[in-house]
Amino acid sequence: MSIAEAQAAELAVEQPSGLLKDALVRLRRNPGAILGMVLIGAFVLLAIFAPLVAPYGPAERVGGLATNPPGPTSEFWFGLDDQGRDLFSRIVYGARLSLLIGVVSVAVGLTFGMSLGALAGYFGGRIDTVVMRSMDIMLAFPGFLLAIGLVTVLGRGLGQIMIAVGITNVPVFARLLRGTILGQRESDYILAARSVGTPGPRILFRHLLPNSVAPVIVQATLACATAIIDVAGLSFLGLGPSDPGLPEWGRILADNAGRLNQSIHLVIFPGFAIVLSVLGLNLIGDGLREAIDPKLRS
């Protein structure tokens, strides 16, 4: 229970306003969202306390090299890999990496996407046209293909990969924020602010943004899940972080895909880690959407 509470507290700090408090109350009544929060809470705890939870280091060799590494035992819960490393420890440390990837790439996407979207939505006219047409061009490429292209250009460091995945999210956030700002821009309270002589930037930051970010928060949660999958996918295709020792889940999958017949545990456990973290984020995102969007409220 403390996990869910910790999650709720974390979100409450982010948005200390009346409507979001209401949204959190509704979120707590949504069993799916609670399951999501428990899952993600568990991954967050694993990531934070990885050295305490994992019996070995992520690159530590506890067994010998093997073509058919042994499966789960009471000592090695998830078995060993071909290098003799403890798979459970690698997956626990991998949680750090995956959560980092999710958060950083979404932060990159949010920073640029929200700036561009706010610019386009607030100023409109020619700025809007230029920004949104550029976004359309980016959206014309399938997101994953764009990420592959960007990684090829930027290089295969972990940072570059996160930036590449973040950039694919930019047009999504930009369009979303622009749309909600356009919807708010002509409303009476904006007119009221203008009629007292409130300067433009203050209208944007005090009035337009607080009333437009809710769908963006939802999208950010979902994008976090997509980012984890994308990076895992990039790793699987051999475009992941160039450091072979990094316990990235997608990379573990890729390295062991050839051993599916002999040592299935090497594929199943990292696969589950990806599925559960993505599922958790999606459940939270959907729960948030229902809690925030009055149109979906039953």
Next chain:
Amino acid sequence: MTDSQPAARPDALVRVEDLKLHFSEGGFGRSRSVVKAVDGVTFDVLSGETLGLVGESGCGKTTVGRTILRLYEPTAGRIVFDGQDISGASTRQLRPLRRRMQMIFQDPYSSLNPRQNVGNAIAEPLEVHGLAEGSQADRRVRELLEVVGLPANAANRYPHEFSGGQRQRVGLARSLALNPDLIVADEPVSALDVSIQAQIVNLLEDLQAEFGLTYLFIAHDLAVVRHISDRIAVMYLGKIVEIADADTLYNSPKHPYTRALLSAVPIPDPQVERSRERIILTGDLPSPADPPTGCRFHTRCPYVQPERCHDEEPLLRPLSGRESQGQVAACHYAEDIEDGRLAPREGLVVRAEPTA
């Protein structure tokens, strides 16, 4: 056109002269059309008075109010506020003037930022103009809340915790924060329950007396307008068709449109109600993108004549040969209608029913 307009009154706080506001619609792949929301409107708002502005939905009355506050850019014409022409003023030039003119909105649900608590909403004008901050602003907010009849603890609450009438009071407190001279009240009570309407109207009157406010009161509810207004301007399709003192207008309307509007107000006396004549307007308001030629009302006017009405635009003028008392109407045949020389078209007027 402009030279025939009555000269500005020296006691006018706001002078609107031949104001036009045209919105252009369409564009890509469609033919552009221009909606003449306001098309040549002239009137004064005298210092300390309440000028009622009435008309059907879509006649441009809200647009007039918002253009006076320069929330919209006028297409043509002049707006003079306290001797200063503000029709071309820049945002920077307008900033000090914004302190002197404020707006109250129709919908108390959309006119308050849902993410801003009431205290911050009321304090915002003060902060924007650098008039008060911190505890000084808090004190002013409490003062304003008291003036509009809300408890001091309302400051920490959010708009969704209030009823429509209470929200309208919050909006009122916000508009009073800067001690304005002019308040444009855009249908401030139309969205409220009838019982709450009276409270807000009375509050508006009390505030006017206390702070010497001038109101431009936009409404379609004729009973409310008569109660609160000193003078009334009637709008039809982007133009003013009649201006008069409230009582004069209600007792002897000169323009056929005003007559029709007033005859639609029920009278709370069954005997009078049964025997009075009612003018029934047929058809809808014509599109302001393509207004009728000549007199704009001729398509619906029960007194329409074959001459002049179709091709000659009537000007606002006092009626010839009688005491006008400032009453002006834009009808070619106002005198003939008044004296009964013109009969309305058959079927458009419901005469007194035979009483048993």
